[in-house]
Amino acid sequence: EVQLVESGGALVQPGGSLRLSCAASRFTFSTYWMSWVRQAPGKGLEWVANIKQDGSEKYYLDSVKGRFTISRDNAKNSLYLQMNSLRAEDTAVYYCARGIDSDCWGQGTLVTVSS
């Protein structure tokens, strides 16, 4: 069964940095677009960023552009989200999702930005 496991969430102060990881298994990771999607407390789902199979194309939500960087390591079957200059409004559960149609999701990792 396809598996996506996020990690790296933590409590961080405003202005701080965090790197999220998503470990993929049981499918050919290098052949899929991958995405990050978040859900703030009590809110709906919000797409954050995605990356093409070879990393040559990346797209971001306007509010995270210049602060977040999506990347991947196909040799390690891993997706990453480097989050800098974190704000309180970035507090959310962050999910990774597979493919253009987001057909498979991880369980999420919680990021809390607070002093």
Place this chain on the structure above:
Amino acid sequence: DIQMTQSPSSLSASVGDRVTITCRASQGISNYLAWFQHKPGKAPKSLIYAASSLQGGVPSKFSGSGSGTDFTLTISSLQPEDFATYYCQQYKSYPWTFGQGTKVEIK
């Protein structure tokens, strides 16, 4: 940005009911629309892609229709495990956007 508007925002229904959720895009998105089911503390689950194609392993009681700006998700006979929040999402253009969600509750 393309805005996705779902209706209703919430609904109460009984086991066995037929439920329909609608999603409207602020501009045409062809059939680049997906539907997801989300339960608290769980991973979102993909139900429908390309507006009407059922994801593998998803029961046929779920169906999707529509194209352009107007879409629907139908659950033919609601079961206890179907009580959840449902989201539509467009992936026609960036930024990808979700509807605000429809919470399906037990009557």
